Amino acid sequence: MQKICITLGTRPEIIKLSPVIREFSRKEIDFFIVHSGQHYSANLDSLFFEELNLPKPKYNLQVGSGTHSYQTSNILSKIEPILIDEKPDVMVVQGDTNTVLSGALAASKLNINVSHVEAGLRSFDRKMPEEINRILTDHISDILFCPTEDSKINVLKEGIDQHKIFVTGNTVVDALYQNKQFSSKSKILEKLKVIEKGFFLSTIHRQENVVNKVRFKKIMNSLNSVSTYFDKKLIFPSHPRTKKLVNELNIDTSNIDIIEPLGYLDFLHLCSKAKLVFTDSGGIQEEACILQVPCITLRDSTERPETIDVGSNILSNISSEEIINNAKSFLSKNKRWTNPFGDGKSSEKIVEIISSQL
Numbered sequence: 425m426q427k428i429c430i431t432l433g434t435r436p437e438i439i440k441l442s443p444v445i446r447e448f449s450r451k452e453i454d455f456f457i458v459h460s461g462q463h464y465s466a467n468l469d470s471l472f473f474e475e476l477n478l479p480k481p482k483y484n485l486q487v488g489s490g491t492h493s494y495q496t497s498n499i500l501s502k503i504e505p506i507l508i509d510e511k512p513d514v515m516v517v518q519g520d521t522n523t524v525l526s527g528a529l530a531a532s533k534l535n536i537n538v539s540h541v542e543a544g545l546r547s548f549d550r551k552m553p554e555e556i557n558r559i560l561t562d563h564i565s566d567i568l569f570c571p572t573e574d575s576k577i578n579v580l581k582e583g584i585d586q587h588k589i590f591v592t593g594n595t596v597v598d599a600l601y602q603n604k605q606f607s608s609k610s611k612i613l614e615k616l617k618v619i620e621k622g623f624f625l626s627t628i629h630r631q632e633n634v635v636n637k638v639r640f641k642k643i644m645n646s647l648n649s650v651s652t653y654f655d656k657k658l659i660f661p662s663h664p665r666t667k668k669l670v671n672e673l674n675i676d677t678s679n680i681d682i683i684e685p686l687g688y689l690d691f692l693h694l695c696s697k698a699k700l701v702f703t704d705s706g707g708i709q710e711e712a713c714i715l716q717v718p719c720i721t722l723r724d725s726t727e728r729p730e731t732i733d734v735g736s737n738i739l740s741n742i743s744s745e746e747i748i749n750n751a752k753s754f755l756s757k758n759k760r761w762t763n764p765f766g767d768g769k770s771s772e773k774i775v776e777i778i779s780s781q782l
C-alpha cells in the first residue's frame with residue numbers, strides 16, 4: 425500500500441491541491457498532509473480548509489513568516505524527522521513557494537519520489553524568488569505534472585528526461601469547477617454594494633511590487649487614477665503584507681475599496697462579475713482567463729504566457745496612462761477566448777499517474 429505525503433503551506437497551494445486531496449480520498453489512497461505554516465492568518469489558511477472541506481493537516485510545522493532562508497531552512501529541518509518516521513513513498517508539492525522547494529528537497533534527499541504539480545512554469549526572471557523555487561523543484565522531481573505543452577517544452581529545454589513529464593492541465597480548473605456553486609452561494613456583490621460588470625477587481629502581493637515602496641505607491645496611485653478615469657469602483661482584497669504597506673504609506677485610495685482577503689467562493693464570484701482584473705497573482709491570471717474576464721497583469725513577465733497567447737491577459741507597466749490604454753483596448757472589444765488550462769480532470773490524471781508509477 426502506497427503512502428503519500430502532501431506538503432502545502434500557502435493559500436494557492438491549499439486551493440490548487442484541494443482537488444488532488446479529494447481524489448486521493450476518493451480512491452482510498454493512504455495520505456497525510458504536512459502544513460508548513462508559511463501562511464497562518466485564518467483568512468489565508470484555515471478558512472480554505474473549512475470552505476473546501478479538506479482534512480486537517482496531520483502536522484503543522486508552524487514556520488511562520490521570515491526571510492527566504494529562514495523559511496526554507498526551517499521547513500527543511502522540521503519536515504525531515506516526520507518523513508523519516510512516516511516513510512511515505514511519494515511527496516506531492518504544488519507550485520513555486522518556499523514551502524514547495526523545502527518539501528521537495530527534504531524528500532529528495534531521503535530518496536522519496538517527488539511529484540511536482542504545476543511543473544515547468546517559467547517567467548525567465550531569476551530575480552523572482554518563485555522562479556528559483558520552480559527551477560530547483562523541477563530538477564529534483566521524479567514526476568513533473570506540467571499544465572500545458574508550453575510548460576513541458578520549458579523543462580525539456582532544461583534537459584529534464586521526457587519520461588518524467590506528463591501534461592495534465594492545471595488543477596486550478598478542477599478547483600474552480602468543483603466549486604461552481606460560488607455564483608449561487610456568494611452574497612459578496614450585495615455586501616460590497618457593486619453590480620455585475622460595474623467594478624474593477626485588483627490584488628497585489630508579489631515581492632517585486634511590494635518591497636520597493638516607491639513602486640508600490642505608484643501602483644496604488646495608478647489604480648486609483650484608472651478607477652477615477654473609468655468611473656468604476658475598484659475592489660482590492662488585500663494580502664496582509666500589502667495592507668501593512670497601505671497603512672504605512674500615505675496613498676490616495678479614495679476610489680479603492682481595500683478589504684480583507686476573501687474566501688474562495690466570494691473571490692471567484694467577485695472575479696467572475698468584475699469588468700476587469702488588475703493583478704500580479706499567478707492563480708488569478710489563470711482564474712480570470714477561465715472565467716472570461718480580461719486581466720491586466722502589473723508585472724514585466726509572466727510564467728503564464730498561455731493567457732497572453734489566448735488574449736485574456738496583457739502585461740502592463742505601472743503608469744496610469746499605459747494601464748488605461750490597455751484597459752481601453754480590452755473594453756473596446758467583446759472578446760472571448762479558449763481556456764488553455766484543461767478540462768477540470770487534471771487531478772484525476774495526476775493521482776492515476778502517481779498510483780501507476782509506483
Ligand code: UD1
Nearest residue numbers: 434435436462463464465468489490521522553554664665
Ligand atoms: C507567498 C509566496 C508567493 C505566493 C504567495 C501566495 C514565496 C517566496 N512566496 O508569498 O509565491 O504567491 O505566498 O499568497 O514562497 N503574512 C501574514 N499572515 C500570513 C502570512 C503572511 O500576515 O498568514 C504577512 C507577514 O507579514 C509576512 C508577509 O505577509 O512577512 C509575506 O508572507 P510570505 O509567506 O513570506 O510571502 P507571501 O507574499 O505570502
Ligand code: UDP
Nearest residue numbers: 436439661685686687688691705706707708
Ligand atoms: N484568492 C482568494 N481570496 C482573495 C484573493 C485570492 O481566495 O482575497 C484565491 C484566488 O481565487 C486564487 C488564489 O487565491 O485561487 C491566488 O492566491 P495568491 O494570489 O495569493 O497567490 P499566487 O497565485 O500568486 O501564488
